[in-house]
Amino acid sequence: MNNKIFIDLAKSIVFFGGILVLFYFGMQLLPEERKAEWFYSDTETQFISYEQELKLGDLIATQIIETTNEVVLQNELIDSVVWAVSSHLQKEIHLSEYDYKITVLDSPEINAFTIPGGRIYIFKGLLEFCDSAEHLAAILAHEMGHIEKRHTVSKLVKEFGLKIIFSIATGGDSILFSELGQSLLSSKFDRSQEKEADQFALELLENAAISPTSIASFFRKLNRENLEYDEKLELLMTHPHNNSRIKASLEYETENSFKPQPIAIDWERVKEAF
Numbered sequence: 001m002n003n004k005i006f007i008d009l010a011k012s013i014v015f016f017g018g019i020l021v022l023f024y025f026g027m028q029l030l031p032e033e034r035k036a037e038w039f040y041s042d043t044e045t046q047f048i049s050y051e052q053e054l055k056l057g058d059l060i061a062t063q064i065i066e067t068t069n070e071v072v073l074q075n076e077l078i079d080s081v082v083w084a085v086s087s088h089l090q091k092e093i094h095l096s097e098y099d100y101k102i103t104v105l106d107s108p109e110i111n112a113f114t115i116p117g118g119r120i121y122i123f124k125g126l127l128e129f130c131d132s133a134e135h136l137a138a139i140l141a142h143e144m145g146h147i148e149k150r151h152t153v154s155k156l157v158k159e160f161g162l163k164i165i166f167s168i169a170t171g172g173d174s175i176l177f178s179e180l181g182q183s184l185l186s187s188k189f190d191r192s193q194e195k196e197a198d199q200f201a202l203e204l205l206e207n208a209a210i211s212p213t214s215i216a217s218f219f220r221k222l223n224r225e226n227l228e229y230d231e232k233l234e235l236l237m238t239h240p241h242n243n244s245r246i247k248a249s250l251e252y253e254t255e256n257s258f259k260p261q262p263i264a265i266d267w268e269r270v271k272e273a274f
Contacts, residue, residue: 048153050097056153057117061101064115073106073124077273081265082122085137088263089144092207098147102140114143116152128274131221133263134214138201141208142215145200151193198245202252211260216249 048056064070086102098118108125115121120143130136146152189197202212219242 048157053150053153054117057115057119060115061117061119064121071106073104075104075273077270078104078124078127081133081270082127082136084265085133085263086120086140088210089137089141089204089208092204093144093148096148100144100147112139112143114146114152116156118147120144120147124274128271129221129225130218130267132214132217132267133265133270134210135218135221137205137208137210137263138214138218141201141204142197144204145197146189146193148200149193149196151189151197154193155189195248198248202249206252206254206258209259209261210263212252212254213249216246219243219246219249 065072082102082104086100090096090100100118100120102120102122104122104124104127107123108128109123110125110129112120112122112126120140122139126139127136130139188194198215201215205212205214223242223246
């Protein structure tokens, strides 16, 4: 009798142990973004209020300038152009919780990033790379998608935990401010968030009477330039990923009544300002 119990117990251990082993190795084959989708719930982000997010963004913004040695570009023409394009887009974001603040950094990097609270940072190199105001609008629309979908808050909660983010946002320990900023600068969004931000951008561009194919035009130029791949830069993704974004942009169906209106900005004059 005891032998039978022992054998049954051994069989159970082997059976469930085999399941665990298969599950473990199966998980290793999944992409990181899929793991995040399965084991992390964005509902945790809801515990951070918009007011706390705005405060968190203000604190991180100060740290970014102080710790990265980035210099804010001082150019009235560039500031006015960025403001004009962003305002054109913001008018089409109804009931937004954010008062957008867009800062141009005097750096040759072809990149842009967001932090909590409606803050977008654009590098001078990205503006120089753009061929038109529509290119800039496409990038801003994408970054606004990350903000409106609260992807920046979600990314920080995933990496640092809800308790730490909540503590900082409510005026607690400030030691991690620099680390939060570095995380936003050095880690990219997952593919599902990128896709969501792209879809938001396509719809926003259409509503703002800007051709959604502006996204395709921008990423085609990235491909043509054959820029060195850097996984830390959101805009410089692998070419296959660029191609999927180009395809989505070209296949996006606008309303039959849609008529794109060119943005009345002399872009050649803008490029001469650098």
